Every structure is written in C-alpha cells, then in structure tokens.
Amino acid sequence: xxxxxxxxxxxxxxxxxxxxxxxxxxxxxxxxxxxxxxxxxxxxxxxxxxxxxxxxxxxxxxxxxxxxxxxxxxxxxxxxxxxxxxxxxxxxxxxxxxxxxxxxxxxxxxxxxxxxxxxxxxxxxxxxxxxxxxxxxxxxxxxxxxxxxxxxxxxxxxxxxxxxxxxxxxxxxxxxxxxxxxxxxxxxxxxxxxxxxxxxxxxxxxxxxxxxxxxxxxxxxxxxxxxxxxxxxxxxxxxxxxxxxxxxxxxxxxxxxxxxxxxxxxxxxxxxxxxxxxxxxxxxxxxxxxxxxxxxxxxxxxxxxxxxxxxxxxxxxxx
Amino acid sequence: xxxxxxxxxxxxxxxxxxxxxxxxxxxxxxxxxxxxxxxxxxxxxxxxxxxxxxxxxxxxxxxxxxxxxxxxxxxxxxxxxxxxxxxxxxxxxxxxxxxxxxxxxxxxxxxxxxxxxxxxxxxxxxxxxxxxxxxxxxxxxxxxxxxxxxxxxxxxxxxxxxxxxxxxxxxxxxxxxxxxxxxxxxxxxxxxxxxxxxxxxxxxxxxxxxxxxxxxxxxxxxxxxxxxxxxxxxxxxxxxxxxxxxxxxxxxxxxxxxxxxxxxxxxxxxxxxxxxxxxxxxxxxxxxxxxxxxxxxxxxxxxxxxxxxxxxxxxxxxx
Numbered sequence: 282x283x284x285x286x287x288x289x290x291x292x293x294x295x296x297x298x299x300x301x302x303x304x305x306x307x308x309x310x311x312x313x314x315x316x317x318x319x320x321x322x323x324x325x326x327x328x329x330x331x332x333x334x335x336x337x338x339x340x341x342x343x344x345x346x347x348x349x350x351x352x353x354x355x356x357x358x359x360x361x362x363x364x365x366x367x368x369x370x371x372x373x374x375x376x377x378x379x380x381x382x383x384x385x386x387x388x389x390x391x392x393x394x395x396x397x398x399x400x401x402x403x404x405x406x407x408x409x410x411x412x413x414x415x416x417x418x419x420x421x422x423x424x425x426x427x428x429x430x431x432x433x434x435x436x437x438x439x440x441x442x443x444x445x446x447x448x449x450x451x452x453x454x455x456x457x458x459x460x461x462x463x464x465x466x467x468x469x470x471x472x473x474x475x476x477x478x479x480x481x482x483x484x485x486x487x488x489x490x491x492x493x494x495x496x497x498x499x500x501x502x503x504x505x506x507x508x509x510x511x512x513x514x515x516x517x518x519x520x521x522x523x524x525x526x527x528x529x530x531x532x533x534x535x536x537x538x539x540x541x542x543x544x545x546x547x548x549x550x551x552x553x554x555x556x557x558x559x560x561x562x563x564x565x566x567x568x569x570x571x572x573x574x575x576x577x578x579x580x581x582x583x584x585x586x587x588x589x590x591x592x593x594x595x596x597x598x599x600x
Numbered sequence: 601x602x603x604x605x606x607x608x609x610x611x612x613x614x615x616x617x618x619x620x621x622x623x624x625x626x627x628x629x630x631x632x633x634x635x636x637x638x639x640x641x642x643x644x645x646x647x648x649x650x651x652x653x654x655x656x657x658x659x660x661x662x663x664x665x666x667x668x669x670x671x672x673x674x675x676x677x678x679x680x681x682x683x684x685x686x687x688x689x690x691x692x693x694x695x696x697x698x699x700x701x702x703x704x705x706x707x708x709x710x711x712x713x714x715x716x717x718x719x720x721x722x723x724x725x726x727x728x729x730x731x732x733x734x735x736x737x738x739x740x741x742x743x744x745x746x747x748x749x750x751x752x753x754x755x756x757x758x759x760x761x762x763x764x765x766x767x768x769x770x771x772x773x774x775x776x777x778x779x780x781x782x783x784x785x786x787x788x789x790x791x792x793x794x795x796x797x798x799x800x801x802x803x804x805x806x807x808x809x810x811x812x813x814x815x816x817x818x819x820x821x822x823x824x825x826x827x828x829x830x831x832x833x834x835x836x837x838x839x840x841x842x843x844x845x846x847x848x849x850x851x852x853x854x855x856x857x858x859x860x861x862x863x864x865x866x867x868x869x870x871x872x873x874x875x876x877x878x879x880x881x882x883x884x885x886x887x888x889x890x891x892x893x894x895x896x897x898x899x900x901x902x903x904x905x906x907x908x909x910x911x912x913x914x915x916x917x918x919x
Contacts, residue, residue, distance in 0.1 A: 303639060307824070308744050309676035309809055310641035312736070315634045320622060322629035323717070325731060327687040329724035357628035366644045368687070368729040398642070405648030406725040410687040412644060417631070425627050490628055505626070 291379050292367070292397055299396045301363065311398035313364060319416040324354035330407035335450075340378045342469040343409065344385030350492070351413030352393060352473035353543040357490040359423040359482035360415035362393045362475060367400040368410040393475055423478070423488035423547070428506035432486055432548035432574040435557065437474050437566050439520040440495055441532060442467035444539020460522035467520075471543040478545060480560040481568070485547040494540040496592050500580055502548065509579045512537075512572035514590050530590075537582065537592040548574050610698050611686070611716055618715045620682065630717040632683060638735040643673035649726035654769075659697045661788040662728065663704030669811070670732030671712060671792035672862040676809035678742040678801035679734035681712045681794060686719040687729040712794055742797070742807035742866070747825035751805055751867035751893040754876065756793050756885050758839040759814055760851060761786035763858020779841035786839075790862040797864060799879040800887070804866040813859040815911050819899055821867065828898045831856075831891035833909050849909075856901065856911040867893050 292306060303312040315321050328347055330336040348365060355362050367386075371379075390397065395413070446464035449456045456464065478488070487506060489498045495517075503510055514529075517536045524532060549557055554570070561568040582590040611625060622631040634640050647666055649655040667684060674681050686705075690698075709716065714732075765783035768775045775783065797807070806825060808817045814836075822829055833848075836855045843851060868876055873889070880887040901909040 304741070304743065309673040309807075310643040310679060310732075310734070310741075312677070312741055313640045313642065314738075315640060317636060321632040321634060321640070323632065323685060323733075324629040325685045325687050325718055325729075326720045327689055327722045327724075327727075327729070329689055329722050332722065332724050354628040358631070360629060366642060366731060368644050368646045370646055370648055370727060399644055401645045401729075403646045403648050403651065405646075405651050405727065408646075408689060408724065408727055410644075410646070410720075410729040412685060412731050413629075414642075415629070419633075422623070422629075422631055424623065488628075 291383050292400060297391070297396065299363065299394065302396055302398055305396065305398045306400065313398065316416060318419055320419055320422065322355055322358045322360035322415045322417050322422065323412060324351050325410065325412040326350045326354070327408060327410040336407060339469070340381040341385030344382040345389050345470055347409045347411045348386050348389045348395070349471045349473045349543060351411050352475055353471070353490040353492065355413050355415040356473050356475045356478035357423065357488050357545060358417060359421065359478050359488065360417040361479065362395045362413060362415045364398045364414040365390065365395050366412045367397060369400065370403045370405040370408040372405070372407055421482065423482055423485055425487055425489055425502045426505040427487035428502050428508050428548040428574050429486060430508055430574055430576040431551060433551055433554060433570055434499070434510060434512070434546065434548050434572040434574060435568050435570055436491065436495065436518060436544055436546050437477055437561070437568055438544040439518045439523070440491065440542055440544060441523050441535035441539055442520050443541035444535035445523050445526060447539065454526070456526050460526050463520065463522040468541060473543055474545045474566065477561055477564055477566045480564060481547060481557055484553040484557045484560065485549045488545055488547040491542040491544045491546055492540055494538040495546060496537040496580060499546050502546070503580060509575045509577045510572055510581070511575060512580065512582045513585070514582055515585045516569060516571045518567060518569040533590065534593045610702050611719060616710070616715065618682065618713065621715055621717055624715065624717045625719065632717065635735060637738055639738055639741065641674055641677045641679035641734045641736050641741065642731060643670050644729065644731040645669045645673070646727060646729040655726060658788070659700040660704030663701040664708050664789055666728045666730045667705050667708045667714070668790045668792045668862060670730050671794055672790070672809040672811065674732050674734040675792050675794045675797035676742065676807050676864060677736060678740065678797050678807065679736040680798065681714045681732060681734045683717045683733040684709065684714050685731045686716060688719065689722045689724040689727040691724070691726055740801065742801055742804055744806055744808055744821045745824040746806035747821050747827050747867040747893045748805060749827055749893055749895040750870060752870055752873060752889055753818070753829060753831070753865065753867050753891040753893060754887050754889055755810065755814065755837060755863055755865050756796055756880070756887055757863040758837045758842070759810065759861050759863060760842050760854035760858055761839050762860035763854035764842050764845060766858065773845070775845050779845050782839065782841040787860060792862055793864045793885065795883055796880055796885045799883060800866060800876055803872040803876045803879065804868045807864055807866040810861040810863045810865055811859055813857040814865060815856040815899060818865050821865070822897070822899060828894045828896045828900070829891055830894060830900045830902060833901055834904045835888060835890045837886060837888040852909065853912045
C-alpha cells in the first residue's frame with residue numbers, strides 16, 4: 282500500500298467538506314481561504330508513543346486527543362476552529378487500528394466543524410503530529426501578554442484529574458474504581474473548551490490552556506504580561522474523584538503541576554466577573570475564581586490562613 | 601531544559617520577521633494574516649530517521665531538506681512561500697546538533713523569506729515534521745487536475761541523481777568521486793524550484809513535484825486529470841554524473857522511479873513552449889520537453905525507434 286491510497290482510503294472523506302476549502306487531500310498542497318477581516322491562528326503539536334501515550338492506547342482515544350490538544354490551543358486564543366493537517370508515522374499499516382484512530386479523530390472534528398485538509402503518512406516509530414488552523418477577528422485574539430494588575434484569575438472545569446490518572450497508571454497510587462474511571466476519561470478523552478473560549482473572549486484579557494500544569498502555564502502569562510499573581514489554594518476547583526482520592530496538599534500539587542488538563546486559565550478585569558460567570562454557566566461549564574494578578578512579579582500560592590504554599594512540581598518537563 | 605526555553609533559544613529569532621506575522625513563537629497559537637485576494641496553500645511532511653535519512657546525517661543538511669521538501673510542494677502549486685511550523689522530536693537535547701540543524705533551516709528560509717512562526721519540540725525517536733504555508737492568487741494555483749490532451753510535458757533540472765546517490769550509499773554501485781559528490785549534493789541539499797514555479801505558473805496547466813519518481817508523480821497528474829501520456833526516454837534530462845555512471849536503461853529507470861528529485865513536472869499547451877523556455881532560461885534552469893499528454897489513459901514510455909520501454913520501479917513506496 283502506498284501513501285496515496287492510504288490517505289485516500291482512510292482520511293479523504295473523514296470529515297465534512299467546508300466551503301472555505303478549495304482543495305483538500307490529493308494535491309501537493311491544500312488550498313484554503315481565510316475570511317476577510319480575520320487572522321489565521323495555527324498550532325502544531327506532537328504526541329509520541331511511550332512519551333505522551335502508551336503504545337497500546339485505544340487508537341480512537343489517541344485520534345481524539347491529538348485533535349483535542351490542538352483545539353485547546355485554538356481555544357486559548359479565542360479562535361474558531363477550521364482545518365487540521367495530520368502527519369502520522371506508523372510502524373506498519375494496521376487497518377483495524379487506523380479505522381479506530383480515524384473514528385476518534387472524526388468524532389471530535391465533526392463536533393467542531395473541523396475538516397482534515399492534508400497530511401503525510403510515513404513509516405517509523407508511532408508518532409502523531411497535528412496542526413490546527415482557526416480564525417479570529419482582527420486584533421481580538423486572547424494572548425498571553427494581556428494580563429493587568431487587578432485582573433481576576435479564573436480556570437474552567439477542574440484541575441489535576443489527568444495527573445491522578447497518570448499516578449494510578451504508574452502504580453503510584455490505587456484508586457477506587459469510579460474515581461479511576463473518571464480520571465482516566467479526563468486523561469484520554471479531554472474536551473477542549475472551544476465554545477467556552479468564544480463566549481469568554483470579549484470579557485477576558487489574557488488566556489492560556491493548561492497543558493503543562495497551572496503553575497507553569499499561568500507562569501507564561503505572568504512572564505509575557507510582566508506581572509505577578511496570588512493563587513488561593515482552597516479555591517482551586519477539584520473533582521469529587523480527586524478530593525476523595527487524595528489529601529488536600531497532594532491534590533493541590535497535582536492541580537498546580539501535573540498538566541494534561543486542557544482547561545483554560547484566563548484573566549479578566551473585576552467588572553467582568555458577573556458576565557463571565559453567566560456566559561459560562563449557559564454552557565454548563567464551571568468557571569472558578571482562583572486568584573488575582575498583582576504588580577509584584579512571581580507566582581505566590583497561599584492558604585486561607587495566609588500561610589504560603591510551596592508547590593512540589595514545576596510543571597511538565599519536555600526534556 | 602523545558603520546551604519553552606528550547607524553542608526560545610534556538611528557533612525564535614532564526615528567520616526575519618515578516619509583516620504578515622502578528623504573533624510568532626511564544627503563545628498558544630501563531631497569529632497570521634493572508635493578503636486579500638489570495639488563497640492559502642499548506643503542505644505538511646515528515647522525515648523519519650532511519651527511513652528518510654540516516655541518523656548520522658549532517659544536521660544542517662537535514663534542516664535544509666526538511667524545509668526544501670515543503671518548499672517544493674508549494675512550488676508545485678505555484679505558491680509563494682511565507683511561513684513554516686516545525687514539530688521536532690529529539691532523543692535528547694544536543695546543543696551542537698540543534699545549532700547546526702537551525703543553521704541549515706535558516707539558510708534556506710532566508711533565501712525565500714520564510715519565517716518560522718511556531719513549533720513543538722518533544723522527546724522521542726528523531727523525527728522532523730514541517731508544515732509550509734504560502735500564498736497563491738485566487739484561482740491561479742497549479743493543480744494536478746489541469747492537464748489536457750495535446751499538452752506538452754516538461755521537467756525542470758535533471759532526474760535520477762538522488763537515486764544514484766542512494767544506490768552508492770547502499771553499496772549497490774561504486775561511483776567515481778566527482779559523480780558521487782555531485783549526486784550526494786543533489787540528495788542532501790535539494791534546491792526547491794520556487795522561483796521557477798512562479799515564472800511558469802501563468803504558462804502551465806498542471807504541475808507536481810517529483811518526490812516519489814517521475815512515473816508515479818506524473819501518474820497522479822494523469823489520474824486526477826483523466827488523461828494519459830507518452831514519455832520519450834531519450835529526452836529525459838540526465839546529469840553528466842548519472843550518464844557517466846550508468847547504462848541508459850539503468851539511468852532511465854532511476855529517472856522514472858527513484859524519486860527524491862524535488863524537480864517539477866508540468867504540462868503546458870503547445871503554444872506555451874517558447875515563453876516557457878524563455879522564462880526558465882532567465883533563471884538558469886533547464887526545462888526539458890519529455891512527452892505529450894494524450895486522451896488514451898495510462899503512461900506509455902517509449903524509445904526513439906518506437907519500441908516501448910517498461911520501467912523497473914513503481915516509484916517510492918511509503919509502506
């Protein structure tokens with residue numbers, strides 16, 4: 282089987298045809314049109330077997346997650362998803378595996394109107410690289426450098442669930458069956474906050490997605506914006522599964538440092554508080570106030586009684 | 601070293617800042633603007649160590665080639681290069697290796713005004729995935745489906761040199777020193793035909809780049825255009841190195857089937873012959889007439905005496 286027939290068979294029709302795609306898979310390049318008045322937002326991410334996922338992972342979950350990671354990056358800019366390109370490196374052509382992978386990818390792509398417009402399939406160690414392309418109105422993107430002193434800091438959803446699942450898989454801890462199932466679902470089938478991002482974009486000043494852990498990712502906002510922050514530990518949103526499985530200190534450490542959460546961390550002026558809560562509650566997404574941006578540089582975590590809390594992890598290290 | 605500082609240190613400033621880049625490396629997405637009246641052309645390609653290149657390759661050549669492959673795809677659409685994104689998977693952080701890799705990449709990027717706008721670095725088996733983004737005036741792209749019966753078939757440069765280098769490296773043949781040096785340079789440092797493509801775009805009807813071998817790649821044009829073709833073996837442009845190293849039959853087989861040439865194959869109406877030759881000769885690039893598009897489906901290779909020639913290879917097989 283050659284590359285061409287592989288792409289044709291498995292990927293060419295895997296998502297619906299968008300009107301802004303002039304030419305998709307099957308030529309030297311895809312040809313695309315960005316609507317006038319919009320900027321193009323792009324993000325590329327790689328998942329490597331044995332590093333970011335186990336080789337025996339459900340291929341549907343892998344296809345889903347590869348796309349979710351990119352959608353989460355678009356969400357963090359407040360961009361509307363449009364197209365994906367896929368570079369897939371496979372040790373061999375396993376038709377059952379491929380069909381499942383495409384199923385996971387297509388399911389999520391369909392939910393957000395994303396069309397797969399191009400790709401490359403190569404032989405080698407199992408690796409998935411996916412680039413997402415989206416649109417954002419000129420000058421309206423949510424950036425990391427927009428936070429200002431006095432801004433409130435919010436996160437969507439709950440934190441630390443994926444870290445909990447990873448600890449359970451590595452044998453570090455044992456979880457009750459229900460907590461394990463919940464945490465693994467959060468790790469393997471993350472739901473990117475695309476609609477939430479579009480709703481909060483007009484209200485927020487800065488945003489990032491939490492893929493490397495809250496402390497590290499909020500740290501990027503602080504660095505790029507030239508500000509500092511205080512986080513209230515007791516305010517961090519934790520799932521029931523996490524709370525029932527760990528002591529608060531351990532739970533906070535996962536929430537701050539474990540990563541792989543694909544939630545959004547945003548900052549917004551104080552007057553946005555009400556509208557922001559309203560906008561996200563319509564979507565059924567919790568949006569929790571967890572701290573404040575300050576002029577004083579650095580990230581300070583503190584407890585209700587005013588005592589400082591020193592996080593154990595520094596966020597996901599890529600090398 | 602974390603991903604962020606790696607990108608920052610080695611890649612953030614590796615190419616000049618383009619005016620159409622609003623935000624490059626350092627946020628969740630890059631933010632870009634496509635000029636009005638233009639379509640966006642994108643192509644993604646992966647090079648895997650041990651499959652597409654030897655792990656001990658000169659990293660500068662690898663950086664160059666990763667970009668050249670994508671530029672060649674843009675050229676095949678007649679698109680003007682603009683931006684690149686890079687997903688680089690490395691077994692470890694080797695600063696000397698990385699510096700050389702970026703040197704090779706930047707050198708070629710600079711020649712074509714390409715800015716690296718985003719990327720991902722991950723730990724794992726050495727793999728380079730690069731996406732190129734370019735512009736082409738609305739409706740003016742050179743596609744695979746534009747060939748018409750009566751069109752003349754042309755190729756730029758010479759064919760089969762990379763195949764010759766690969767045969768020498770695998771020990772299949774022994775080459776004279778000069779021929780080896782020339783062939784290896786063609787394999788390791790391909791020069792994408794970007795300027796040539798822009799010059800021939802108004803004159804040609806269909807185009808593809810020859811990465812999988814002339815027979816396979818011209819075959820894609822034939823299939824997508826619903827036509828056939830006759831190729832004249834004695835007309836195939838062969839370098840002195842190739843001619844002096846192999847018998848004609850072996851040389852034609854490499855030219856037809858070996859791939860990795862990154863030359864362009866285009867079809868153009870007969871009346872474009874003069875203008876096409878003139879346009880490419882200004883750029884110092886040979887453009888050789890090698891055959892004709894016919895209504896009768898299929899690809900027929902033939903000798904001067906009218907006898908058919910049956911190619912040995914079927915083009916590069918990805919699996």
